[in-house]
Amino acid sequence: MELQQLMEELGAYAPLVINGVKALIVLIIGWVVAGLVSGMVRRRALANPRIDDTLGSFIAGMLKWVILLMVLIAVLNLFGIEATSLVAMLGAATLAIGLALQGTLSDLAAGFMLILFRPYRLGQYVDIAGTSGTVKDLNLFVTELATPDNVQIIVPNGQAWGAIITNFSAHDTRRVDLTFGIDYGDDADKAMKIIADLAGADSRVHDDPAPWVRVTNLGDSSVDLTARLWCDAADYWDVKFDMTKAVKEAFDKGGVSIPYPHSVEIQKAG
Incomplete structure (x- = not known):
């Protein structure tokens, strides 16, 4: 009798175990399918020049979550919970969910705003x-x-x-600002011409707006010259580094010195 009772009890739990196994299989398959579909949509969007990359990536991510939601509904159906009941449950728990997930919901709303305003x-x-x-x-x-x-x-x-x-990449062009300090005893016009000539010889530097070189500051140890050069945004760092090196080498050849920070002590006779 005890064995028969045990078998009956196990038989009562059998549907639940079977549904649990089915639910696990559905979840695994759904997760894999969601990833595959999302990846395929992302690749197709990136390969299509008419679709913005950011928008394609966003749609792929949203599609993945929609598929996972459908998988969740299917799993609940296995346990006898209908979709209408699920909606009613979610409706009743909206306040609690909103309070618990307010940060996540804020991120979700912000994601839509970022896609909308780009x-x-x-x-x-x-x-x-x-x-x-x-x-x-x-x-x-x-x-x-x-x-x-x-x-x-x-x-x-x-x-x-x-x-x-x-x-930093929103516009096609950027301005490169460079500052060089020269000694007070050096010819500022000569140094400015060296910088301007180097800028004019660099094909990456735009003619419009034209390169701009001026004396911008009389420092404690140097006369500061500022160069403002326009170039393509993609060339910004190369122009900045190459011009810095080229000006240093041209100053050395032209006899223009870049002074170390120093102080001059002046003594007056009493």
Whole structure:
């Protein structure tokens, strides 16, 4: 009798165990399918020049979450919970969920705003609240950045949308500002001509606006010359570094000195 009772009890739990196994299989398959579909959409969007990369990435991420939601509904159906009942349950728990997930919901809303207004796009170099990097991904909840030394940084969309965003890649051109200090005994006009000639000889430096070189400061140890050069945004760092090296070498050849910081002591006879 005890064995028969045990078998009956096990038989009562059998449907639940079977449904649990089915639910696990559905979850695994659904997760894999969601990843495959999202990846396929992302690749197709990136390969299509008519679709913006940022928008394609965002749609792929949103599609993944929609598929996972459908999988969740299917799993609940296995346990006898109908979709209408699920909606009613979610409706009753809206306040609790909203309070518990207010940060996540804020990130979700901010993700839509970032896609709508496009303060940055994939591949652009930006600074978000003091954190700089190249935008690698923008999905429903986070923005992924990669620093110049290839460190991954995850920024919640809520923080990104509420922060000051500096986009260094938004425009096609950028201005390179360079400052060089020369000795008070050197010829400022000669030094300015050296800088202007080097800028004019560099094909990456734009003629319009024309290179600008002026004396901008009389420092404690040097006369400061500032050069403002316009170039393509992609050439910014190369122009900055190459011009700095070229001016130093040209100053050495032309007899223009770059002084070390120093102080001059003047003694007056009593």
